[in-house]
Amino acid sequence: DVVMTQSPLSLPVTLGQPASISCRSSQSLVHSDGNTYFNWFQQRPGQSPRRLIYKVSNRDSGVPDRFSGSGSGTDFTLKISRVEAEDVGVYYCMQGTHWPRTFGQGTKVEIK
Amino acid sequence: EVQLVESGGGLVKPGGSLRLSCAASGFTFSTYSMSWVRQAPGKGLEWVSSISVSTGNIYYADSVKGRFTISRDNAKNSLYLQMNSLRAEDTAVYYCARDLQLYYWGQGTLVTVSS
Numbered sequence: 001d002v003v004m005t006q007s008p009l010s011l012p013v014t015l016g017q018p019a020s021i022s023c024r025s026s027q028s029l030v031h032s033d034g035n036t037y038f039n040w041f042q043q044r045p046g047q048s049p050r051r052l053i054y055k056v057s058n059r060d061s062g063v064p065d066r067f068s069g070s071g072s073g074t075d076f077t078l079k080i081s082r083v084e085a086e087d088v089g090v091y092y093c094m095q096g097t098h099w100p101r102t103f104g105q106g107t108k109v110e111i112k
Numbered sequence: 113e114v115q116l117v118e119s120g121g122g123l124v125k126p127g128g129s130l131r132l133s134c135a136a137s138g139f140t141f142s143t144y145s146m147s148w149v150r151q152a153p154g155k156g157l158e159w160v161s162s163i164s165v166s167t168g169n170i171y172y173a174d175s176v177k178g179r180f181t182i183s184r185d186n187a188k189n190s191l192y193l194q195m196n197s198l199r200a201e202d203t204a205v206y207y208c209a210r211d212l213q214l215y216y217w218g219q220g221t222l223v224t225v226s227s
Contacts, residue, residue, distance in 0.1 A: 048207060048220055049149075049207070050217065054215070090156075092156065094214070100174070101159035103156060105156055
């Protein structure tokens with residue numbers, strides 16, 4: 001199975017400051033069709049997960065542009081340009097290239 | 113508006129069975145693959161199973177293979193998860209999600225396996 005390793009697991013941030021979460025996969029996520037199926041999800045307290053980013057860097061509809069995704073191959077990053085109070089929650093990476101699908105452990109973002 | 117509404121969760125004894133349902137609306141259900149993902153209390157996300165549009169391709173996590181069966185009824189816009197031989201470690205909120213990249217999620221249904 002592809003192991004997804006996130007860091008850090010806890011991220012205290014100051015409102016208005018940037019934040020960055022890293023995710024590394026144990027093998028390349030480039031699919032045979034040429035796409036890299038790598039996603040980021042946000043789970044706010046008490047809510048269902050919500051996809052933010054798909055195929056590494058594409059924001060889903062309604063996702064604020066302060067969220068951005070980057071990376072390739074096995075190394076990926078989610079950046080929040082200026083953290084807002086509503087961004088508190090747990091962020092998960094997930095690979096959608098290989099079976100079984102696998103998630104990172106989650107990164108808890110909280111306000112300092 | 114896309115809606116996914118799970119139901120069928122509850123308390124069941126170890127070794128028991130439960131069938132979860134997911135009612136889909138707001139999109140053409142028959143043209144999308146569907147998935148189940150679970151989250152144990154206070155833990156992270158675990159992918160459980162996925163089914164393709166035509167049920168030609170079905171995938172399971174090793175942790176549930178041989179015990180869980182995913183199915184769909186395109187005429188009823190519904191996704192199912194038949195769970196047999198349940199164990200304490202299957203206790204979780206079960207979410208259905210649209211497609212293989214989990215674009216939309218339901219609100220989840222809680223399954224508790226306990227004697």
